[in-house]
Amino acid sequence: MTARLPLTKFQASLPNLPRHMLRRISEGPGNCWILRGSAKHHPYGYQSVSINNSSVLAHRFAYETLVGPIPEGLQIDHLCKVTSCVNPEHMEAVTGEVNVARSNCTSAVNSRKTHCKYGHELSGSNLYIRPDNGKRQCKACANQRSSAHKRKRSSQT
Ligand SMILES: [Zn+2]
Numbered sequence: 001m002t003a004r005l006p007l008t009k010f011q012a013s014l015p016n017l018p019r020h021m022l023r024r025i026s027e028g029p030g031n032c033w034i035l036r037g038s039a040k041h042h043p044y045g046y047q048s049v050s051i052n053n054s055s056v057l058a059h060r061f062a063y064e065t066l067v068g069p070i071p072e073g074l075q076i077d078h079l080c081k082v083t084s085c086v087n088p089e090h091m092e093a094v095t096g097e098v099n100v101a102r103s104n105c106t107s108a109v110n111s112r113k114t115h116c117k118y119g120h121e122l123s124g125s126n127l128y129i130r131p132d133n134g135k136r137q138c139k140a141c142a143n144q145r146s147s148a149h150k151r152k153r154s155s156q157t
């Protein structure tokens with residue numbers, strides 16, 4: 001009964017996405033395609049859609065359907081910063097590091113980080129938590145920095 005309701009003009013203008021997904025999209029500022037909330041809420045505000053009886057992240061699904069496969073290990077960054085937006089033109093596939101670096105929320109960033117930028121694991125004896133600001137730091141890198149500093153100093157003498 002409800003399945004045949006006509007799409008709005010905006011929804012009908014969108015590219016080929018499943019109809020049940022189109023029905024949840026409304027036009028946002030800056031040409032965002034805002035996907036209305038579903039019952040299930042993702043912690044970061046991402047919406048999910050049901051595809052072939054499984055729940056997938058809506059923005060990733062839109063990107064893969066309309067742009068192409070997301071390379072392994074890459075994350076989708078919203079250039080418009082609207083996490084419920086599913087307009088693939090507003091998305092960019094980036095490495096986790098870039099996505100993290102772009103995020104403004106330091107504590108969320110730090111809690112997600114499992115490795116330093118040189119790939120050392122940030123856990124156990126390699127993890128140093130700065131008492132002044134609570135930042136997680138890599139001990140291996142800190143040691144390397146200080147020994148390089150010492151080497152430089154000794155070669156000068
Ligand atoms: Zn957007």
Ligand SMILES: [Zn+2]
Nearest residue numbers: 116120138141
């Ligand atoms: Zn390191």
